Amino acid sequence: MNSGESMGPEVTPLPHLKLAHPKKLGDSLARESFPLSWRGRGGVHPTQSGVEFDRQLDKISLWLEKWDHNQRCRILEAILRESNYNQIQFLVTVMQPSLHRDFMYTAQSYFPTIQFQPVSTHTSREVKTRLEKKRHHHNFYRVKSAYLQMDDDVRNQIIDKVVKLPDISRNSKHTQLSSRSLTKSRNGFKLNLHQMSNLSEAREKWRSANSVTTCSSETELKHYNAISRFIEMPVRRHMQDESSQQNVWSSNNSVESLLKNSERSDSIANSESNRRHKMKLCLAGISEESLSQKPAQERFQMVIECESLPEEAKQLLNWYMISWNDTKRNEFFHKLLLKLDPRQHYFISSFLSIKQQKDFIGLLPEHLAVKILSYLTPTELVQASLVNKTWHKIASNNELWKSKCEEVKVKVPISQSPTWKNIFRDNLKLQHNWKTGECRTVDLKGHTDKVLTVISDNQQLASGSQDHSIKIWDIKTGTLQQTLKGHNRGIWCLNFFTKNLLISGSYDNTIRIWNLRTGSTLRTLLGHEGAVWAMVRRGSILVTASQDKTAKIWNISQCLLLYTLTGHNAAVFAVDMDEEGTLVITGSADRSVRIWDVESGKCKKVVWASQSTSIMAVSYSNGYFACSYGETICLYKIGKAKLIRTFVEHRKRIESIELHISDPDNMTGMIVSAGKDGLVKYWDINSDQSLHTFTGHNEQVNCIYFDELRIASAGYDNKIRIWDFNI
Numbered sequence: 001m002n003s004g005e006s007m008g009p010e011v012t013p014l015p016h017l018k019l020a021h022p023k024k025l026g027d028s029l030a031r032e033s034f035p036l037s038w039r040g041r042g043g044v045h046p047t048q049s050g051v052e053f054d055r056q057l058d059k060i061s062l063w064l065e066k067w068d069h070n071q072r073c074r075i076l077e078a079i080l081r082e083s084n085y086n087q088i089q090f091l092v093t094v095m096q097p098s099l100h101r102d103f104m105y106t107a108q109s110y111f112p113t114i115q116f117q118p119v120s121t122h123t124s125r126e127v128k129t130r131l132e133k134k135r136h137h138h139n140f141y142r143v144k145s146a147y148l149q150m151d152d153d154v155r156n157q158i159i160d161k162v163v164k165l166p167d168i169s170r171n172s173k174h175t176q177l178s179s180r181s182l183t184k185s186r187n188g189f190k191l192n193l194h195q196m197s198n199l200s201e202a203r204e205k206w207r208s209a210n211s212v213t214t215c216s217s218e219t220e221l222k223h224y225n226a227i228s229r230f231i232e233m234p235v236r237r238h239m240q241d242e243s244s245q246q247n248v249w250s251s252n253n254s255v256e257s258l259l260k261n262s263e264r265s266d267s268i269a270n271s272e273s274n275r276r277h278k279m280k281l282c283l284a285g286i287s288e289e290s291l292s293q294k295p296a297q298e299r300f301q302m303v304i305e306c307e308s309l310p311e312e313a314k315q316l317l318n319w320y321m322i323s324w325n326d327t328k329r330n331e332f333f334h335k336l337l338l339k340l341d342p343r344q345h346y347f348i349s350s351f352l353s354i355k356q357q358k359d360f361i362g363l364l365p366e367h368l369a370v371k372i373l374s375y376l377t378p379t380e381l382v383q384a385s386l387v388n389k390t391w392h393k394i395a396s397n398n399e400l401w402k403s404k405c406e407e408v409k410v411k412v413p414i415s416q417s418p419t420w421k422n423i424f425r426d427n428l429k430l431q432h433n434w435k436t437g438e439c440r441t442v443d444l445k446g447h448t449d450k451v452l453t454v455i456s457d458n459q460q461l462a463s464g465s466q467d468h469s470i471k472i473w474d475i476k477t478g479t480l481q482q483t484l485k486g487h488n489r490g491i492w493c494l495n496f497f498t499k500n501l502l503i504s505g506s507y508d509n510t511i512r513i514w515n516l517r518t519g520s521t522l523r524t525l526l527g528h529e530g531a532v533w534a535m536v537r538r539g540s541i542l543v544t545a546s547q548d549k550t551a552k553i554w555n556i557s558q559c560l561l562l563y564t565l566t567g568h569n570a571a572v573f574a575v576d577m578d579e580e581g582t583l584v585i586t587g588s589a590d591r592s593v594r595i596w597d598v599e600s601g602k603c604k605k606v607v608w609a610s611q612s613t614s615i616m617a618v619s620y621s622n623g624y625f626a627c628s629y630g631e632t633i634c635l636y637k638i639g640k641a642k643l644i645r646t647f648v649e650h651r652k653r654i655e656s657i658e659l660h661i662s663d664p665d666n667m668t669g670m671i672v673s674a675g676k677d678g679l680v681k682y683w684d685i686n687s688d689q690s691l692h693t694f695t696g697h698n699e700q701v702n703c704i705y706f707d708e709l710r711i712a713s714a715g716y717d718n719k720i721r722i723w724d725f726n727i
Contacts, residue, residue: 053328056319057335063312064339072340073155073347075313079320080351086326088352090333095349107342116346119353120145146350154350362390369394378404378424396421409662411708412726413458426726430709433725434670437692439710440727442478444720446471450490451714453703457496461705461712463720464491470504472516475710478722484514486521493535495542497556505532505544513559523559527552533573538581541598545572551586553598563601567594574618576625583638585625587615593627595638607641609634616654619671622661626671628654633673635659635685647683649690652676658706661685672711674701680713680723682706696721 067075083091104116118124124145146153309317320329337345361369361384373381373395381404385395394400401420405427412426433439449467456462460481461473470484470491489507497503501522502514511525511532530547537543540557551565551572570589577584577598584596591610594603609615610629618627624644626635631654633647644667654675661669670691672682678697681690697715705712709726 053324053331057332059312060316060332060336061339063310063316064336066312067310069341069343071310071313072344075309075316076344076348077155077351078309078313078317080348082317082321083329084326087329087333088355090330091348092352094337095345095352103342104346107346111343114343114346115146116342117144117146119350150354154347154354359388359390361394362388366394366397370397370400373397374400374403378428413709430726433727435691437694438725438727440724441696442722442724443696444473444478444480444722445718446480446483447718449718450702450716451718451720452490452492453494454705454712454714454720455494455496456705456707456710456712457499458707458709459499461720461722462494462496462502463714464494464504464506465718466490470494470502470514472502473720475722482516482519484516484519486512486514489531492531492533493544495535495537497537503535503537503542503556505535507531509546511535511544511554513556525554525559525561527561527564530571533571534575536575536577536584538577538579541577541581543575543577543584545575545586547571549588551575551584551596553584553601563598565594565596565601565603567603567606568592570614573614573616574627576618576620578620579622583620585618585620585638587618587627589614591615591629593618593625593636595641605641607636609636617657619657619659621659621669622664624659624661624664624667624669626657626659628657628673630654631675633657633671633683635671645685645688647671647673647688647690649681649693650675650677650679652700655700655702656704658704660706660708672704672706674704674713676700678715680704680711682711694723696723 064072080088080091104118108114108116320332324332340348361372364372373384376384381395381400385392398420401424405420405424408424408427410423410427412423412430414423444461444463447463447465447467447469449465451463451465453464454461456475459475461475462470463473464470468485468487468489468491470487472481472484473479474481484502484504487504487506487508487510491504491506493505495503497513500516502516504512504514506512509526509528509530509532511528512521513523513525514520515522528544528546528548528550530549532544532546534545535542537556540555541562542554542556543551544554545551549566549568549570549572551568552561553563553565554561565584565586568586568588568590572586572588574587575584582598583604584598586594586596587609588594591608591612591614593607593609593615595605595607596602597604609627613629615627615629618625620638623638624635625638626633628634631648631650631652633654635644635646636642637644650673652675654673656674658672659669660671661667663669667685669685670682671685672680674680678695678700680694680696680701682692683690694711697713697717697719699716701713701715703714709724711723713721713723715721
């Protein structure tokens, strides 16, 4: 079409619809002079499959001329619902110009009964809000946007009750509408009776004036060529031979089908409610997920049953859903867009726009939205919260995150009114810190001699020293709260009985119970004839280990000695108990580990763990126990006392170990160890090498305390160091 011709409804050029480069200048001129050819497969070398696909495209070309606007939109909707990501991505890209305001203004000049409005989105509303804030007088004009939420909104927006044809003569007083009435029609008002009569006269004039062979004037021919761009495409010879009845489609027939739109629109509108009713009945009880998982043939049958479509449209859906691959589908859309007029372009763009913008979570009641989001993983929930403010509010629901916390083991402290999302985040960060060794270190200084032991109840920390004193520290701030004095020698072991009661064992052979409120000794237990090296407590049962080759079981609530465990041939340096308080494990300088029954005080098993040196530390956890001698750590399963693994990395004797088994069935857990080399290490029990090694003491580490948040170590350099992983 020449630049001087009167343009019909404008079709925006599509970047993906370029022809192959012509070899000759004549080919280039020919292609610029005639409409784009309807050809499949992008002009590649013909194959049997390609020829068959070309035949199908040619049939569709003829069918499109028979279908009116509302039928086309219904068929397009059915096709779009069965399209996958490749087709949607293609259409979203090439249909962007159809949402431009210039396109809509031009399109509405030819179809005034349709409201070609920009679709309101979150971004467009934000732009409007910013403009209103900057321009306080509101003296600017903006086209009203269409607020589309549901599919029905798109259908109602694009329904064409009356077809407006271009004026065939600028001088014809019968075919011109007043500028006032046209302005009203553009703003969405219905045409009045006078305008309807003018339209009727225009139709008759159009029928008589426009034909294939004759046109009354050059202007009329221009208008004919403009509108035929949307309804005419050349048909190749093989289609003409195959279908003699459809081989000649004159412009009169094409325009005739277009003029019949207004007569059929009422019947189509009436059948719309019946079609939706059938669809609801057909899809009752069938979830969208189960429908998407059905084979293409079954989905095709369900769509056909739910949609009252022409027979040709059913054949088109059959090809699209069953026969064509993604390449053919995109090629079909490639050519289809050239056959559609601006009304269908706007329908496709609006349909895709609401599919992109529809907030199905925000439209649901909150309890249903929370139920849907509960099926997401925590990572997916965080991603969902980034969609918009509504999603962020629902995805941050406290009960929702509480259920996520119940699915994992929470190791971080929980406040009285917890924000469960923060709890889950901090717990995840804690696990990451343990894996990477990322922590915060705090040094507690105040003792004047070697620090021999350290213990904590998660709120306060107690340390015992060679300077005969016990100091109580705030574990969060590291500040010294009080100092306890009463022992005549160094304090080698401590244990919290309650928040305000502390038990200590000393080199002076005594066990003391301290009242932290008053800082005085409540009871002194005498029973051991040597230094008390270690102690452990479960409930009211206290077990102490001593230089006198014995371990003693006490009822600490009554300060009553229950049993004396005898059997070791040398000093007992280490002791631990199971979680239920029914078994006692002791380690001795006689190179053995013994397992005792608490109720009877009898030895149940002896494990000769070392061949040459003393057992300096033992630790029990969930059916396993670890012991150390020299520079070696041994891990045993307590049932048959079977050796599972040994760990050797320390350069000098190990003084203290702590074992924690998180999953006894899968045998997962960790060991923390420290020794005379001044190093603190922690290990994965399934690895021969330590995960991380911490250096912070100048001399040997005599004792460590380990829980799920931190490691605290007591050293001969007169200080306590805390490695805090809860950061």
